[in-house]
Amino acid sequence: MTLTDEGAHRVITPGILYFGTPVVVLSSENADGTANLAPISSAWALGDVFLLGLGANGHTVDNLRARPELVINFPSPDQWKQVESLALLTGADPVPSGKPPGCRFAPDKFGAAGWHPTPSELVRPPRIAECPAQIEATVSSLRPDASDQFVVVEAKAVRVHAEPAIVIDGTSHIDPTVWSPLIYNFRHYFGLGARLGRAGRAEY
Ligand SMILES: Cc1cc2nc3c(=O)[nH]c(=O)nc-3n(C[C@H](O)[C@H](O)[C@H](O)COP(=O)(O)O)c2cc1C
Known part of the structure; x- marks a missing residue:
């Protein structure tokens, strides 16, 4: 039998391919020892290694090349306005072309978002105190992506912090029925809906 699509799908040419990923806010250290913050949505984990996609002209890339430590902060859905308040701010002076x-x-992006720094334990950049989860990480590699417009950063998680409310008592498990990431879905912000099912590989 020949399989045909018969109009079930249309060929489209979307300007972006952001099908929905968590938003994280990266803390990095500026040359003068102060901290920079940058929200990104191109972030996901391979085991304990995070892959991050950063605009090559951003200040965060400069910071990570020179001082390869960061914190990956996870805001909750109700913090989307603080995230959005950082969208058009850069730590680079002058503002880079592009x-x-x-x-x-x-x-001072902490001040701009109304957030407060709290010290990290193993890396120099501070955590965002208000974010329910924060991961301290060290950069293991930076390389250009295929378009040369972005830099792909690999960063190893070295310490995970979580508010007790999102952790299952007596364990190191984040409770997925309590925690929701802030999701960036075609440049609109969402939280998660209700759980649909349990994967066979779920730990609990
Ligand atoms: C929700 C959201 C998601 C974003 N995702 C990315 C991303 O994945 N990669 C990126 O480089 N910039 C992303 N940005 C844009 C950066 O936050 C922005 O370029 C910022 O100026 C970077 O700051 P910096 O130049 O101080 O590093 C995102 C912004 C917002 C608000």
Whole structure:
């Protein structure tokens, strides 16, 4: 039998391919010892290694090349406005070419978002105190992506912090029925809906 699509799908040419990933906010260290924050949605884990996709002209890439430590902070869905308040801010002065119109230099992104720094334990950049989960990490590699517009960063998680409310008592498991990431879905913010099922490989 020949399989045909018969109009079930259309060929489209979307401008972006952001089918929904968690938003994380990266803390990195500036040359003067202060901290920079950058929200990104191109982030996912392979075991304990995070893969991060960063614009090559961003300040965070410069920081990570020079000082290869960071914190991957996980905001919750109700923090989307703080995340969005950082969208058009860069830690680079002057603002690099290629940043979107309206982008401006901000030396204090913690203040801009109304968040507070709290010290990390194993890396120099601080954590965002208000974020329910934070992962301290060290950069193991940076390389250009195929388009040369982005840098692919691999970062090894070295310490995980979580608010007790999202951890199953007496374990190191994040409770997936309590925790929801902030999801970036075609440039709109979402939380998670209700659980649909349990994977065979679920730990609990
Ligand atoms: C929700 C959200 C998701 C974003 N995702 C990315 C991303 O995956 N990669 C990236 O380089 N920039 C992303 N950005 C844009 C950066 O946050 C922005 O370029 C910022 O100016 C970077 O700051 P920096 O130049 O100080 O590093 C995102 C912004 C928002 C608000």
